Each structure stands twice: as structure tokens, then as C-alpha cells.
Amino acid sequence: MKEKWAAHDVPDLHGRLAVVTGANTGLGFETAKVLAARGASVVLAVRDVGKGKQVAARIADTVPGADVGVQDLDLSSLDSVRAAADQLRTAHSRIDLLINNAGVMYTPKQTTRDGYELQFGTNHLGHFALTGLLLESMLSVPGSRVVTVSSVRHRQATTDFDDPRSERSYRRVPAYGRSKLANLLFTYELQRRLSGKAETTSVAAHPGIANTDLIRNSPAALRGLFTVFGGLIAQSPEMGALPVLRAATDPKVQGGQYYGPDGFQENKGHPKQVESSEQSHDTDLQRRLWTVSEELTGVAFPV
Incomplete structure (x- = not known):
């Protein structure tokens, strides 16, 4: 029986640069740690720089010789996204991996600094803008990938x-x-625009149900389930990060694919290619969202 894909299957990444958003905790931290352990230079793109430096030190303690930097990034502010992209382009001549991991979940009604609903503004618009502003640094880099984390x-x-x-x-x-x-929708539309025109591919992944800090804003009933049955219904952040790592590094991955756990209802397990909803493949909806996103962020892509 073929052994299931795991962190030790991540190939050597020396000479490659990875930017991981939301790398202070949870999936982002686990993803960044494995990438650094396999030799990648990793930038932790985080909202709290102080915590980011502590996390970088933690990774360096467990990965001797790790090359880990910190970038200030608040995805709920388009001004912060633009500033971060400018600084990253100035500091790095190329980007091999952009992992759009950061997110908020089940928050009470709030808005971003630009006035958009917080979950849509942070999880989608912030990453849409960041990708558009960094893509020029990726297009000619062989094997470069944009990996966006869904659910x-x-x-x-x-x-x-x-x-x-x-x-x-x-x-x-x-x-x-x-x-x-x-x-x-963004992942698939970006891949269509990249296909045949660039070295970069666009891929998506999801962690299943992972026991991370995101659960803190969940409805009380769901938090109760996690308290009582967490070990049965959820998996660790280390396991939750595996689909992201596979999407980012497996040489066999192709643009437009989607990776998630192989267990029951994709809640837990080792990473494999999975299928997303029929609605997510609606090309009219993809293009409509793209147009709306360009209008709301003011960011036009170079493809």
C-alpha cells in the first residue's frame, strides 16, 4: 500500500523564497516551520510584528540555520497591503511561493479599515490585492505558485x-x-489567466477541521463540541497544514487543483486532491467576482 503524503515528502527548497500570511499561529506557523526546515527562505507576513519575531525565533530554535524574516501585513487594510507589497518587492528580487493562509472566521459584524465586511475583506480582498501586487515578482520564476487556503x-x-x-x-x-x-473562485480564475502565459500556477487547499485559534469566534454550540469531542472531529494544526504544504511543494501538483484531507467528509486525514463545489467552478461567477475585486481594491493584475 502506498504511503500517504506527509511533511517528509516536501522536497528540498534551498534557494526558494516563500511568503506565508498569518504565520504567527496555527496552520501558517506549521506551514512556515516545515518550509524553513526544508531549506526555504521564509517571510512571515503578519499583523503583529512583535509576535512574528518571537515565532521566527521559535522556528530558528528548532531548525538550525533557518532563514526566517518578518513582514508587517494587515490584510484588513489595503494601505497596509500596498506597503507590505512594496517592501517585499524591494527586499526580494523573486518570490517562489505565496501562501495566502491568513484569515478570520465567524467574527461578529465588523468592517475592514476600508469599510468592507471583515471576513470577505480580510480572507478574500486582502489576499486578492496582495497577490496582484506581488505577481510580477513571480511570473518568470520556474515552479512558482500561489496557494490560497479555502475551507x-x-x-x-x-x-x-x-x-x-x-x-x-x-x-x-x-x-x-x-x-x-x-x-x-479567485484561485480558478487566476489559473485561467496564468495558463500558458507564465511560469506561475494557482492552487487551493483546505485543512479540513483543524483545531486552531480560529475557533474562538465560533458559535457557543460549536465551541462546546470542540471542547468535548475535539480529538474526534478535528485534527492538529500540523496535520491541517499538510494539504497546504502539498499544494505548495509537490512537483506533481498542477494549476487549478484543490487539496484537502482524505478522511470522512474531508474533515481529517492526509492530503489528496479533492473536488470543490459546482458553484466554485462557475466561470461567470469567477469573472464577476474578479471584476468586483479589482474595483474594490483598485488593484489590476499583470495577467
């Missing part, structure tokens, strides 16, 4: 991208699913 929750999402400020209504669970659906 199994995208399957229950409805689409309402005409109300980015949630002025008509707001429910935190559907809003989260909508932002994760947007991640997939």
Missing part, C-alpha cells in the same frame, strides 16, 4: 458579492463560507 465551509455558501459591506444583512457563519468560496 469545507465553501460548500454551504451563497453568493452575494454585490453587498461587500453586508449592509443588507449579516450572519457570521454564511459570511465566512462566502469568503471561502471567494478564495476558490
Whole structure:
């Protein structure tokens, strides 16, 4: 029986640069740690630089010789995204991996600094803008990839991208699913635009149900389930990071693919290629979201 894909399958990454958003905790931290251990130069793109430096030191303690830097990035502020992209382009001549991992989940109704609903604005618009602003540094880099982290929750999402400020209504669970659906629509539309024109590919992944800090804003009933049955219904951040790592580093991965756990309902397990919802493959919806995102962020892609 073929051994299941695991962290030791990540190939040697010396000479490659990876930018990981939201790398202070959870999936982002585990992803960054493995990439550094395999030789990549890693930039932790985080909102709290102080914590980011502590995390960089933790990785250096466990990975002798690790090359880990920290970049200030607040995805809920388009000004911060632009500043971070400028600094990254100045500091690095090329980017091999951009891992759009950071996110918020099930938050009470709030807005970004630019006035958009917080989950959609952070999880999708912030990453859309960051990718567009960094893509020029990736297009000619062989094997470069944009990996965007979605969720199994995208399957229950409805689409309402005409109300980015949630002025008509707001429910935190559907809003989260909508932002994760947007991640997939973006991934597939970006791959179509890149195909045959660049070295870069666009891939998506999801961690299943991972026991990370994101659970803190969940409804009380869900938090209770995690407290009592967490070990049964959720997996560790280390396991949750594996689909992201595979999407980012497996040489066999192709643009437009989606990776998640291989267990029951993709909740837990080792990473494999999985299928996303029919709605996520709606090309009209992909193009519509792209147009809306360009208008809301003011960022035009070089493809």
C-alpha cells in the first residue's frame, strides 16, 4: 500500500523564497516551520510584528540555520497591503511561493479599515490585492505558485458579492463560507489567466477541521463540541497544514487543483486532491467576482 503524503515528502527548497500570511499561529506557523526546515527562505507576513519575531525565533530554535524574516501585513487594510507589497518587492528580487493562509472566521459584524465586511475583506480582498501586487515578482520564476487556503465551509455558501459591506444583512457563519468560496473562485480564475502565459500556477487547499485559534469566534454550540469531542472531529494544526504544504511543494501538483484531507467528509486525514463545489467552478461567477475585486481594491493584475 502506498504511503500517504506527509511533511517528509516536501522536497528540498534551498534557494526558494516563500511568503506565508498569518504565520504567527496555527496552520501558517506549521506551514512556515516545515518550509524553513526544508531549506526555504521564509517571510512571515503578519499583523503583529512583535509576535512574528518571537515565532521566527521559535522556528530558528528548532531548525538550525533557518532563514526566517518578518513582514508587517494587515490584510484588513489595503494601505497596509500596498506597503507590505512594496517592501517585499524591494527586499526580494523573486518570490517562489505565496501562501495566502491568513484569515478570520465567524467574527461578529465588523468592517475592514476600508469599510468592507471583515471576513470577505480580510480572507478574500486582502489576499486578492496582495497577490496582484506581488505577481510580477513571480511570473518568470520556474515552479512558482500561489496557494490560497479555502475551507469545507465553501460548500454551504451563497453568493452575494454585490453587498461587500453586508449592509443588507449579516450572519457570521454564511459570511465566512462566502469568503471561502471567494478564495476558490479567485484561485480558478487566476489559473485561467496564468495558463500558458507564465511560469506561475494557482492552487487551493483546505485543512479540513483543524483545531486552531480560529475557533474562538465560533458559535457557543460549536465551541462546546470542540471542547468535548475535539480529538474526534478535528485534527492538529500540523496535520491541517499538510494539504497546504502539498499544494505548495509537490512537483506533481498542477494549476487549478484543490487539496484537502482524505478522511470522512474531508474533515481529517492526509492530503489528496479533492473536488470543490459546482458553484466554485462557475466561470461567470469567477469573472464577476474578479471584476468586483479589482474595483474594490483598485488593484489590476499583470495577467
